[in-house]
Amino acid sequence: MTPDIHPDGGYAEDTHSERPALTDEAHEFPPKTSIKRWLVTTNHKDVGILYIVTSLFFLVFGGVLALLIRLQLWTPGGTILSGLAYNQTVTAHGLLMVFWFISPFAFGFANYVVPLQLGAKDLAFPRLNALSYWLYLASGMLFIGSFFMGGTFDGGWTAYAPLSIPAYTPQPGGTAAMLALTLFTVSVTVSSVNFLTTMHRMRAPGLHLRDLPLFSASILLTVWMMLFAFAALLAALFILLSDRILGTTYLAANEGGALLWAHLFWFFGHPEVYIVFFPALGAMAEAFQTFTGRRLVGRKWFLAAMVLVAVQSFMVWMHHMFLTSINLPIKTLFMVTTIGISLPFDLMVFALIYTLVKGKIQFNTPFLFAFGALVLFILGGITGVFLGAVVLDYEFRGTYWVVAHFHYVMVGGATALFGALYYWFPKMTGRMYDETLGKLHFALYFVGFNLLYFPMFLAWETPRRAFDYELAFLPWHRLATVGAFILGVSFLVMFYNLYRSLTHGEEAAGDPWPYATTAEWTVASPPPLENFDGVPSYEGGAFHLVTEPAAAVADGGATTAGATDAHANPSGDDHASHASIWPLVTSIGAFFAFLGLAGFREGVLAEGMLGTLAVLSLVGGGTVAFLALVAMAAEPFYAPEPERGARWPFARVENTKLGVWIFLASDVVLFGALIGAYVFIRTAFGWTAWEPVPHDSLPGLINTYLLLTSSFAVVLALAASQRRNRWGVVVALASTILLAIGFLINKALEWQALFHEGVTLGSSVQASTFYLTTGLHAAHVIGGIAVAGYLLYRAYHGAYLGDDRPIEYFGLYWHFVDIVWLFLFPLFYIL
Incomplete structure (x- = not known):
């Protein structure tokens, strides 16, 4: 007999009943x-x-x-x-x-x-x-x-x-x-x-x-x-x-x-x-x-x-x-x-x-x-x-x-x-x-x-x-x-x-x-x-x-960007998967990558053998962590979601999609804090006395058009997936990646020109705020390129035809990155 109990109170009979355990x-x-x-x-x-x-x-x-x-x-x-x-x-x-x-x-x-x-x-x-x-x-x-x-x-x-x-x-x-x-x-x-x-x-x-x-x-x-x-x-x-x-x-x-x-x-x-x-x-x-x-x-x-x-x-x-x-x-x-x-x-x-x-x-x-x-x-x-x-x-x-x-x-x-x-x-x-x-x-x-x-x-x-x-x-x-x-x-x-x-x-x-x-x-x-x-x-x-x-139902959402689609249960039965080595490997790589970063001080690498070890640790650890994340995304892993449940207020939102939304809510606070920090420092300095970095708004304007166009390309990929158009998905995702790479190249050229003018990361607080905030945004763009590259590889091999969920989840992330830039562009290039 199965006991009936209330979530927090009210007592029923047979509260000590036990059922056979699955081994x-x-x-x-x-x-x-x-x-x-x-x-x-x-x-x-x-x-x-x-x-x-x-x-x-x-x-x-x-x-x-x-x-x-x-x-x-x-x-x-x-x-x-x-x-x-x-x-x-x-x-x-x-x-x-x-x-x-x-x-x-x-x-x-x-x-x-x-x-x-x-x-x-x-x-x-x-x-x-x-x-x-x-x-x-x-x-x-x-x-x-x-x-x-x-x-x-x-x-x-x-x-x-x-x-x-x-x-x-x-x-x-x-x-x-x-x-x-x-x-x-x-x-x-x-x-x-x-x-x-x-x-x-x-x-x-x-x-x-x-x-x-x-x-x-x-x-x-x-x-x-x-x-x-x-x-x-x-x-x-x-x-x-x-x-x-x-x-x-x-x-x-x-x-x-x-x-x-x-x-x-x-x-x-x-x-x-x-x-x-x-x-x-x-x-x-x-x-x-x-x-x-x-x-x-x-x-x-x-x-x-x-x-x-x-x-x-x-x-x-x-x-x-x-x-x-x-x-x-x-x-x-x-x-x-x-x-x-x-x-x-x-x-x-x-x-x-x-x-x-x-x-x-x-x-x-x-x-x-x-x-x-x-x-x-x-x-x-x-x-x-x-x-x-x-x-x-x-x-x-x-x-x-x-x-x-x-x-x-x-x-x-x-x-x-x-x-x-x-x-x-x-x-x-x-x-x-x-x-x-x-x-x-x-x-x-x-x-x-x-x-x-x-x-x-x-x-x-x-x-x-x-x-x-x-x-x-x-x-x-x-x-x-x-x-x-x-x-x-x-x-x-x-x-x-x-x-x-x-x-x-x-x-x-x-x-x-x-x-x-x-x-x-x-x-x-x-x-x-x-x-x-x-x-x-x-x-x-x-x-x-x-x-x-x-x-x-299978739930293949393994990354915060929703880059993976659902995989079949590898064991062939209804039991969930319970084992994966990749979380451990990812963390080992992250440990060595972060350890390597400690070898830098104010843009200068430690001298001698310590500097060499720091670079090896950073590059090696970062590579291991990245490859482990890719392997974890590609790994057949079955995480069943019950067909019925109490899900208010997210009854019509899948697990992975909700996970992306929640992650983005955290990212809103992250960028909000950095933008607020910029406003705080600029106000303390004197808003009108602040000398903006950079001086030329053209690179920022070009990057705005590049990112907005890349968002449109993601929408086209989503539409192509719904129409089961394999090459449409491939071309749209490839366009997204190329436009994002163009954004990074333009950003790199802009930074190089500023460095040539003597505007370095530590030359002034104005430069520090610019490089730091737009640099974090660029890191998000690089992360998006990595996820889009994975999606492109799988789309080329026939994935996502009629199942547009992974592309939709990636699109949520990518549109967020673009929206953030719409805040950064006027803050650093116009005001």
Whole structure:
């Protein structure tokens, strides 16, 4: 009998029923004991486990750095580390914990659990899911490698300009660290496109967005925030790296360069707080429901508050900039928005507390961590309100009050995620954890956490990022150091518990929790390879399986430009593909390409053997990554899309098309940030005093006609495909490519003429803005040529006759590139 359960509440009988699992061997897929399995897997559950294990590695790395910081602070002016080493340690700790631990840790659970809760057999684009993981790992390895390149970045995790430019942080390791962060941002963008497509298009029938389980709802909002916030960060990193690698003078400009970085960074940075906390909030809510036996009180208001916070998170960034020269009325406005964003959080906190009051609590380890996270977040939120007031922020900014508040919020969120690790451990492993060791872990963790961070409020006058302080604060800092080591010991207990439970733990039922209500608990632990042996449905308001098999269609969308068409299932049956080596190979190539870029400083290649190795790494890695992407696009890979599902508001939009739209939404923010940066710098310089680069508008006008004509050629290719005119498709795509190449040649001639006149990348801020913005656009044109070349090759061999979808998806991208140029042309050539 199949259990009926509601997405978040309401309980049905037979919640422990299990169904026979499909074996990996049935699909000729390597078993989990094989190393090959973990190198080629695209299955969402495997990728989720890879994310969790890797993020825990970075937790240990960042934790060791944190212990070094606390040892340095044992006495004022400590000598464990030199001043430079201390700065590097503080910076690396912040970057590792914020980027390479907390968010990937949460998305390990999201990868594993969300498709199960949706009633999906996998994410929409399995190979993109694997690619996002391997790019994440490659970025982390590149960041670790930065320590061995003259020292890693030492300008603080916020990388404030102008401290982040080569004049102040000249070591190649600093550039490598920022390149690693860029590669991580690419990984996030790939993952965001995948999750948003899945959650809007792959929900089981009857599962409306308003009925999503709370963890999935939190992930949906998180990913929408990630899509836009990380695009702004990517723009900021693009500007920073052009200054470091190419020698532009964007952030070094006296005309607003430092303030520009702060705007771009905090437009990302404040939503990042909620990007980190929302998955923890969703996991917390799931645990509260499960261990109180009570549906969340005020669920619809809880979700409405989350939506409101997600939107407001992009409207409060300037409260991080109260100490800058921004005028008081603007500061006052952002003070109001900052205080306003705390109100929806008040509603969510009261909903959680009232759920506890109404329920019958079971004090299992996951609940203890969820409850502890709530307590810590309340403290972090209250202390954050102080920083939202302009007058108080003048006093607290740059002190340990900020350090304490920040950790109570961010690590408070991580606390709920450790509870999530225990909560879903039985589902992922098929084994129960040791409850006694779990509670010991919580006790040590909670005591160590508060001993570590609460004394910082009392010693708040200690300067931030400094290891010298007044002797009066010595007891508080020593107490914090003791707390840090207690906190570290708690993780030794956790790792021992996980290892012992994995090898000797009691076998877990499909649903080990009496009041768990979401769909992942209706299958075996661990779940079958393809999750469900029937067709999931929420029709009627409860989750159940329909035994009749649903028709499946192939989804061949493997690239963000939609360059591939649907391939037949290579295995000849209805089972999805679960393996591809190309995401790993692509990431290896990207790692070496980015590593090679670190060998350049301000347009000059490193001397001697290091320079040679940098060029080989850049060229070789770039070639491998490009060829691997081509191989992945051409690879027969079957990713079935259910014939029926809850897909509002995208019922008539295919997965790949929606994925392209979402990617372009991110690209809109990327170009919007760069165009906004140009306007900001030009306004700070003086709009009328600005001497435009270039001086001649004719090359820009010619390029405008070339791109507009190329867009028309793509439309002709689409029409020819619909008429099944093979040569019409070939000629139209070839024309698109030739016109795009003409655009690049004209652009190169224009740049050559400017260089001859002495207008180089770093000759002025006017030149820097021109070269950087139009250069990014040219990179998009080159990417479009590569995709169009692939389409042309396949069209020549008879593809796309009557199936115009890949050409249509490419056309969306190409028209976007042309529209961007229509903004750039007047900005740089006319105004």
